[in-house]
Every structure is written in structure tokens, then in C-alpha cells.
Amino acid sequence: MTRAALPNARGSARAGRLVAGAALGTCLLTGGALGAQPADSLRLPALRAAALSTDPRLRQLALDASQSALRQRNLDAEWLPALSVDGLAQYQSEVARIPLQVAGLRVPTPAHDTYDAHVSAQLSLLDPTRAPRRAAERATLAESDARVRTTLYATRQEVDDAFFAAALLQARGAEVAAAIAGLDARRRDAAARVREGAALPSDSAAVAAALLQRRQDALQLDADRRAALTRLTELTGLTPPGDAMLALPDAATLAADVARARTALDAPTESLRARPEFAQLAATRERLARQAEVASARERPRVSAFARGGYGRPGLNPLATDFSPYWLGGVQVQWTPWTWGAAARDREVLALQQQITATEEAALAAQLRRGVAGDLATIDRLAATLALDDGIVALRERIAAETRARLDERVVPAMEYVERDADLLAARLARAEHRVALAQASARILTTLGLEIR
Numbered sequence: 001m002t003r004a005a006l007p008n009a010r011g012s013a014r015a016g017r018l019v020a021g022a023a024l025g026t027c028l029l030t031g032g033a034l035g036a037q038p039a040d041s042l043r044l045p046a047l048r049a050a051a052l053s054t055d056p057r058l059r060q061l062a063l064d065a066s067q068s069a070l071r072q073r074n075l076d077a078e079w080l081p082a083l084s085v086d087g088l089a090q091y092q093s094e095v096a097r098i099p100l101q102v103a104g105l106r107v108p109t110p111a112h113d114t115y116d117a118h119v120s121a122q123l124s125l126l127d128p129t130r131a132p133r134r135a136a137e138r139a140t141l142a143e144s145d146a147r148v149r150t151t152l153y154a155t156r157q158e159v160d161d162a163f164f165a166a167a168l169l170q171a172r173g174a175e176v177a178a179a180i181a182g183l184d185a186r187r188r189d190a191a192a193r194v195r196e197g198a199a200l201p202s203d204s205a206a207v208a209a210a211l212l213q214r215r216q217d218a219l220q221l222d223a224d225r226r227a228a229l230t231r232l233t234e235l236t237g238l239t240p241p242g243d244a245m246l247a248l249p250d251a252a253t254l255a256a257d258v259a260r261a262r263t264a265l266d267a268p269t270e271s272l273r274a275r276p277e278f279a280q281l282a283a284t285r286e287r288l289a290r291q292a293e294v295a296s297a298r299e300r301p302r303v304s305a306f307a308r309g310g311y312g313r314p315g316l317n318p319l320a321t322d323f324s325p326y327w328l329g330g331v332q333v334q335w336t337p338w339t340w341g342a343a344a345r346d347r348e349v350l351a352l353q354q355q356i357t358a359t360e361e362a363a364l365a366a367q368l369r370r371g372v373a374g375d376l377a378t379i380d381r382l383a384a385t386l387a388l389d390d391g392i393v394a395l396r397e398r399i400a401a402e403t404r405a406r407l408d409e410r411v412v413p414a415m416e417y418v419e420r421d422a423d424l425l426a427a428r429l430a431r432a433e434h435r436v437a438l439a440q441a442s443a444r445i446l447t448t449l450g451l452e453i454r
Helices: 007-016 044-054 056-077 130-196 201-236 251-265 276-297 342-408 414-448
Strands: 082-091 113-126 302-313 324-334
Touching: 044 056, 044 130, 044 201, 056 130, 130 201, 130 276, 130 342, 130 414, 201 414, 251 342, 251 414, 276 342, 342 414
Parallel strands: none
Antiparallel strands: 082 113, 113 302, 302 324
16 A cells, blocks of 8 residues: 555544554454453543543532522521611701790700711511522522533533544554554565565565555554544543553444434424533523512512611700710611512513523524534445445455465565555555444534433
């Protein structure tokens, strides 16, 4: 195979960059199945979980909960008396006078300077807004959590893209390693024939040159594997060993999950609401409903008790000229039955926002349907292509075996065997690429619809 035979392999490896096996002699994808994996293989669900656990944005959940707890404590504090301390000293140019003159009777004149220091306490007895505000705070926290989880969900797709690009790199590396082993055996045979005088030196040189090209390809794949290992470490915080192997999701499980997802696409939209965006929009609707209840509660009366005690001149007697203590207490009712339609307009604004949320939900559902349409077509195409791949590889193997036998009989030159071996490797690489692409398209459908990959 010429060096130009692997351009897609190198391009995909550079673009994907996730962990591939250093043991390139082990073929991950052989025959018609994905192949058995070691128990310590790196698996996509575990990598997703690791990437999520190391994402700094995950701390926002705890931070939002702490903020909400503080606001709830403020609501609890409204049941306690509100205390305030006030002081006042003033001088006024005029004071109240009684124009009364009676012999032997002196009407006191208030002082121009007055002083007052008092402590006030107010206790809420009835506040119709407290329970709705508490519910609105819980709804706000739920919406914040849903928003964070929606943001974190994008990490899954990033991990998926890197994982499957690396899986393709790993599969190509395994096929190249198998080709190297075969060519190396043929090189030794050719060298022995040359020493025995049964073959021309050019036959050994042709096989040796092809072997060197394969080894160059292997070096490139290994370099890309190391770059992919760095990418994996950055995404997940893990430090996998250099010989770590990627284990693709089980093909049968993926096919069954995709079949259920395909069926769900024809069902009502409620069956497609596993994405965190739907939970966020539902939380937004809940918050708007609770805020509408708060707006309605503000139109109902509120009752509170109050008390005040102080010391000043004058006290409660405006005609007194001496300092004296005083106190007073009572019950206060506050009610604003007429707001010129402001409260009704506030509720209408919230209702319009709920309608906007409903339109966003419908648009998201339609977007998801469009988003998986291409992958569903890709799955159908790759399923048919893989059936042809097996036939192509079988025919290429037969041709390569016959050419090898004819080479042993010195009927064909070594260059023809090298070309047939390159054709076989290209067929195997195409089959490996199609298998990884099928798994990637299946996983992308599940991720797009918010379904878990097992």
C-alpha cells in the first residue's frame, strides 16, 4: 500500500484524538462483531461521568442551593419581630400656643427644642404573600439547577466526539499492526529466498519498502494516540495508562436503544422530553406560575402588630415641658385594593412568558426531530454498507491468499503481492471505519434525544 492510501486515517486521527491502544497488534473490531474487551477498558459511560464530575460548573448546583437556603431563611425571619431604634433632636421656630388669658391660670408653652429616642417593634400576623414567595423561591432554585444541568449536558457530546474519533484511530491502528505482521513474515521469506538464489533481490526490496511504509503509518497513529490521551486527560481528569483500550458500546444494545428511539419519534412529543432543556423549560413554567401567585397575593390585606417605647420631650403629651417615658401599641392593616390594573398587567405579562416558553418547547422538539433525521439515514446506509464490507474483505482475503501462493511459486513478482495486500488493508480499514461510524451515529441519536448510552 502506498503512503497515500491512509490519508483519511491520519486526518481522522488528528481531528479526533482520544485514547487508542498502544498494543496495535490487538484488533478491536474483527469479524462481524465489536469484539470482546478487557475488563479494564475505557468505556464511554465512565468517561462521561468522569468529565461531568470534574467540570467546575458542577459546583454551581451547591452554590445555588446555598443561595436559596439563605433567601429561605430571610423568609423565615419575617415571622420574627422587626426591631428598629430611632433618635431625633430638633429645634423649631414656632410652637403651638393657646391664646387664653385667665387670672391665676398659666397655660404652658411647649419648648422650641424637642428630643425623642424610641424602640419600635413590628410583628407580621397575616401576610398572604409569604407562602407564594416561598414556593417561588423553590421554583427558582429548581430552574437554576435545570439550567446548570443543561449547560453540563454539552460535555457529553464533546466526550462522545473525542471517544469515537479515537475509536476509529484505534481500529485503524489494529489493522495496520496486523498488516505489519503479515508483511514482516513475507519479508523474512523473501530474504531467505534471495540468499538461496531462488528469488531476485528486488522481490525482497519491494516487500521491505512496503513494510517500512506500514511502520511509518503505525508511528503516525501512535503519535495521534498520545495526543488523544492528552485530550482525554483534559476532558475527564483521568490519567489512563499508555496501553489503555477503548471499548465501544455493545452493538446489539445500541441497535435496540436506537430502535426504541426511532419508535418514539412517531409517538407524541412527550416521549421525546428526556433532554435537560425540557426540564429547564418546565421549571421556568413552574417559576412563572408561582410568581403569578405572588402577584395575586399582594392584592390581599396584610395584618401586623406594632409597639413603640421611648423617652423624650415631649412624650405623648404635646404640651409637656419635661422629659418623660412613653409607650404605645396596636394592630395595623395594609390593603391596596386598587392598583389601577398594575397587578392584572403583571399577571398578564407572566402568562405571556409562559406562552413564550411553550413555543420554545415546541421549537426544541422539532429541532431534535430534525437533528436525528440525518443520523437515522446514516445508520440505515452504514448497516447496508457493512454487509457489503464483509463480502469485500472476504474477496480481498481470497485474492491476497492466491497472490501469496503464486508468489511462493514464483509466478508473480513481489510487487503484485504488495499491491494485493494494500487492497486488503484498505478494505479492512473501510470496514473498521464503517463500524465505528455506525456506533457513533447511534450514540449521537441517543445523546441528541437525551437518552443514556449503556
